[in-house]
Amino acid sequence: MIDRLQALADRYEKLSELLCDPDVASDPKRLRDYSKEQSDLEEAYSAYTEYKSVSSQLEDAKLMQGEKLDDEMREMVKLEIEELSARHAELEEKIRVLMLPKDPNDDKNVIVEIRGAAGGDEAALFAYDLYRMYTKYADSQGWRVELMEASESDLGGFKEVIFMINGKGAYSKMKYESGAHRVQRIPVTESGGRIHTSTSTVAVMPEVEEVEVEILDKDIRIDTFCSSGAGGQSVNTTKSAVRVLHVPTGIMATCQDGKSQNDNKTKALQVLRARIYDVRRQEEEAKYAGERKSKVGTGDRSERIRTYNYPQSRVTDHRIGLTLHKLDAVMNGDMDEIVNSLTIASQAEMLEQENLA
Structure with missing residues (x-):
């Protein structure tokens, strides 16, 4: 050394x-x-x-x-x-x-996807809460958030929201957020005061340059359609929304929140590139899954990683057994203790593997 x-x-x-x-x-x-x-x-x-x-x-x-x-x-x-x-x-x-090997993506911007999963309207409301948590955390880090795509629920939550976080080291701190996030609380629609459990999934992907994932024109199909939702007079009158399909993989990306069709196409291709890269990365990691068991997870969005319990004001990260009794602060973007603990756990695991090598 x-x-x-x-x-x-x-x-x-x-x-x-x-x-x-x-x-x-x-x-x-x-x-x-x-x-x-x-x-x-x-x-x-x-x-x-x-x-x-x-x-x-x-x-x-x-x-x-x-x-x-x-x-x-x-x-x-x-x-x-x-x-x-x-x-x-x-x-x-x-x-x-x-001196541990550096993740080549650590300094990159990230694309974050949040989707309401089990729990209907309550899951969508929780997806909005997670979006708000991440945007406030980004603000505290001096990063910039750019909304790329959003599908709202009837009660004001997000069925799906996709956004980019621009800032040095964004991926290094956000990469452990991929997975299933579970909330336990009394929904606004619950008249009997019963606690419900709902989930939303998060996927965090590094922004990928064109040279890293080449998308050939012959391999994509682009469809345009009228935007829906808020957006001014052009909504439902001009085909500004864009859907891009990568035919070889079947991976798709849609964007309609941009100011123009060209803007939406650029953003959709950004998301498509990141999704293709993410699939390839997970396939590579799967090859070594038997050799490397990670405490902080593989980024699989089906893996339950954290529970947010409102009645007890408790946040628990199940991967490292961390429990914090400051739910309000965490939901307002105070994520440093969680992020630092996950980073330390990952580094300790890498050191242990290095010692065994």
Whole structure:
């Protein structure tokens, strides 16, 4: 690992030189690529730099401990060794996590799909609540949310809603949300005060570039139709809504919330590309399912991942056994504790697998 860290440090320092080169400064693409690469290495470089410094100080302190010292100085050296040893261990663990293989999608924007599942109108209302939770969480992270497609229920919920979250690291924090979310509460339509259980499904997919998933014109069928729902005078009068079918896979995407047919086509192709990529990714993961049992799940939307219990103000993530008694805060976008716990669980699992390898 030390060799890998030294190679990383050498590359970071080389990038610093390149970024000072006038030829690079005058080339926007190289400047952008080198800046991003250095930014990606920065945390590991800083940790390794501190690790080397602490290691050197610890070695010096241990040498000093072998010298003839008075009682006061010996006690000071002992305390210093204890503090440096603790920091040394912390940095070792941090570096091990930083050197884990990176998910190439972590920095990408995400496309999120939420659908009301079991529970009818109540499931649709819960789908709206999840949409609101994610948009508020996105706001807290400084991300931008763009609605792509929505199908409303009679009571104001969402039968289905598709939206994009634009922001650095969006996928790294949102990727564990895929799965079935269960709500337990008294529905607004329930006159007898009984608690009902409903579910909504969430799928989180990284935004995919055209070069990552090539969609050939001959492989798609595009249909246009009149939009439905809110949208102004053009609704039901112009064929601005777009449905795109990828014939080889049978995967389809529809968009009607854009300002024009061209806008809707662009968004529908974005969703289609992400869905095709997601299917391929899950097929690849299925090949290794017997070897790798993930605590935080595979992203299968049929897997029950979390329960939101309103009477007890409780949120439970079943994958890692995390229970929080602050439902209102979570539904208002305070998801940091859940996201961080899932990330730590995933990293611990990867470290365990690395140790077994």
